[in-house]
Amino acid sequence: MIDLDGQVALVSGGSRGIGAAICRALAGAGAKVAVNYRTSEAAARELCEAIEARGGQARAFAADVSEAAQVEALVESVTEAWGPVNVLVHNxxxxxxxxxxRMRDEQWHAALGVNLHAAFYLARAVLPAMRTAESGSIVFIASASGSIAQAGAAGYVAAKHGLIGLTKALALESARKGIRVNAVSPGLTDTDLVAELSPEQRAGLLGMVPLGRMATPDEVAATVEWVVRGASYSTGNVFHVGGGVAMG
Incomplete structure (x- = not known):
């Protein structure tokens, strides 16, 4: 397992749900975790306090990662605080x-902005330092929707398919510099978004999952931690955590 002690990990959308679980997992493995949030400042700071109470290191950093200028400022702030980013997780x-x-232009652009453009902006910002160090790990949180279709979510599906393509392209460009780029692809996961569904909607979605249950955020985070620490000879791959929903 790769030692994360003293390494800097930046997690976008890290204040809640899967992102918060990833922050806890990486901090528990010894990384200094930069918890990025856009609007959930209270949740981000509460998470950092909880991590620090357990002996870890975490700081909250505000930025809208769909905006290139804010991403550059975010990475600069993290670097000034702790040094270059060694691990990037775009969640x-x-x-x-x-x-x-019926989809409006702003809905389409927002879906691509947060899910795909942000991944590129973040990777572009951290890659120069990683290339100089000739090491680093980038993990994009994709989705089962990056492998299968989903009605009523054209922007999300298109963005997640694109994210998997970006994963492979960056992995190929970065491999000779010792940088690994992979994707983790969750399926139905027990987060705040799912809590808003009606019992009928939950039952319908669960009916599509061969294992017959939702993943927990901690299960997704455990896979991310393994990709960062344990999959030392893996790059350009997509690791599914969907209970079998994307089997084919």
């Missing part, structure tokens, strides 16, 4: 529910 995501013929 921030956004989904709008609308059939394509």
């Amino acid at each position: 921030a995501g956004l989904q709008h529910s609308a059939m394509a013929h």
Whole structure:
């Protein structure tokens, strides 16, 4: 397992749900965790306090990662505080529910902005230091929707498919510099978003999952930690944590 002691990990959308679980896992493995948030300042600071209470290191950093200038400022702030980013996890995501013929321009652009453009902006910002160090790990949180279709979410599906393509392209470009780029692809996960569904909607989604249950955020985070620490000879791959929903 790769030692994360003293390494700097930046997690976008890290204040809640899967992102918070990833922050806890990486901090528990010894990393200094930069918890990025856009609006959930209280949740981000509460998470940092909880991590520090357990002997870890974490700080909250505000930024809208769909904006290139804010991403550059975010990475500069993290670097000034702790040094270059060694591990990047792009977890921030956004989904709008609308059939394509009813989807507004702003919904389409928002879905691509947070789910795909942000991944590129973040990777572009951290890659120069990683290339100089000839090491680093980038993990993009994809989705089962990056492998299969989902009605009523054209922007989200398109962005997550694109994210997997970006994973492979960056992995190929970065491999000779010792940088690994992979994706972790969750399926139905027990987060605040799922809590908003009706019992009928939950039952319908669970009916698509061969294992018959939702993942917990900690299960997704455990896979991310393994990809960062244990999958030392893996790059350009997609690791599914979806209970079998993307089998084919």
